[in-house]
Amino acid sequence: MGAWAIAVHGGAGVDPNLPKERQEEAKRLLTRCLDIGISALRSNLSAIDVVELVVRELETDPLFNSGRGSALTENGKVEMEASIMDGPKRRCGAVSGLTTVKNPVSLARLVMEKSPHSYLAFSGAEEFAKKQGVEMVDNEYFITEDNVGMLKLAKEANSILFDYRIPAVGTCGASAAMDSPLQMNGLPISVYAPETVGCVVVDKQGRCAAATSTGGLMNKMSGRIGDSPLIGSGTYASELCGVSCTGEGEAIIRSTLAREVSAVMEYKRLKLHEAVDYVIKNKLDEGKAGLIAVSKDGEVACGFNTTGMFRGCATEDGFMEVGVW
């Protein structure tokens, strides 16, 4: 029997000026989620069950950008999306445009297991949710005061806030401008912005799974779909590994980032750490993103080319680490 491993993330790209207490809050949440996942793995839950469980926890906590605490659309509402993938048979499920489903990742799993399809969105997804009897709440439940404030700022700046931040101009000056992603208005963000969440797990049987969930971009157009629900971009799992990505949605989609890690392992026979390094280094072009990954052999890796990524990982031999930078 192999060894289990787990990793979680709460978004790539962190403001270096993020107040210490927010960093600590994030680390506490990541630790709690790791503990939940570790407990489940010790109880012999399968990888697919564990990733769902952990992402549900991240969605329920308002700290990061998923479920409650999601970023707001230009209309001040929440539209959530998520995807989940089970490595062994590459089964997958995804949802977009959810407004009343309390746990998007669980609906994604139901799409995978209870529908003839892989991806449901908007009112069709909500209809399916009703029929499945999942917990539904008013859209207001997901909206936090923090995010209402962020939306106002974003509108004033007339820009889109991604779920990662670039360093404030004060600290990095010209390099911050150079690091600005092409599609951004290049405005530095010195206020905490919410982050996409994800989890990857390999269980003792060597089965890998991955899940990602988000509210998307602050001030996004209603109907905008990002990388998180796209299989191959934000999420991927195969017989070899499980991957969840976060960062600039466009960059992740163009580079089919999650799929890339598995592809280089399959086709170039790279090991997990080499694959993650290779992909982050060579496949993002000017894009900014991060990812977490596990392999069927019980390894865990993370990589990012942003300033920081909220993450945590643990392996069966007792290794555990939670980090921001």
Place this chain on the structure above:
Amino acid sequence: MRWAIALHGGAGDIPHSLPPDRRLPREAGLRHCLDVGIAALKAHKHPLDVVELVVRELENYPHFNAGKGSVLTSSGTVEMEASIMDGKSKKCGAVSGLSTVVNAVSLARLVMEKTPHIYLGFHGAEAFAREQGVETADPSYFITPENIERLKQAQDANRVQIDYTQPVQKEEKDAAATIPNGDSQIGTVGCVAVDSEGNLASATSTGGLVNKMAGRIGDSPIIGAGTYANHLCAVSATGKGEAMIRGTVARDVAAVMEFKGLSLKEAAAYVIDQVPPGNAGLVAVSSTGEIATVFNTTGMFRACASEDGYSEVAIWDSPLK
């Protein structure tokens, strides 16, 4: 380096006994769209313009499952989706859940060029369409009598049909078995092109699966699944969406070329081979002007041509002259 173009009107269980009144209009459609694409390439239009132009033509053709002639959801409505990708920049655009936009592929291009986003769906996409002033029509414009009939058959058989399958005989219980029949299903459309400078582009458009759940998204708008283009090749795939999503079919062709050093044709065959039989097909061109058209279904409506004068319109394995 030379230009090349390939387009498809869907892969599936196309019976060899397809009657002329079903076969001839589709062959004519493929020929017409191929001619449009060739003319554009000869006029030095960029491949991104070429694939958009050709897919618009395919969408307007009621015999293919895209735009007018899209298959129907379980509610009898039309929900169209499309994506487009530029190989050099890897910029891309996608749309889903359209019900009034005459040319989904053009809206996908506008998402790519006029928004900071890649993908818009449903009411948001429709609102964007109105903002952009693209051509829209009443939902009834897209619905054809053939598709009303297909939906009824699928609902009677209580199953979801892939792009192109036979109607199920009443006594046929095994959905996987095929029985030749006069009627036929129709498929997703797509086009890939490369110019003499090696610029590549791909676009795919569809109405999806017959009797699909409202809100179901397939592979056609998913970058890496139904559509992909980079500096090596451009790919447009067709077949059972769910199989193409999990296999990231379009992306894998380029990945296998890059990471295993396979040629375009070898890579295309390798990737289609990984998908369960009867489920997928694709057209692809490489930066050096090679063409690949591969499918593990009975047939795939397709056409292709290259600068050296080669041209082909085909449904099954042998090209039609």
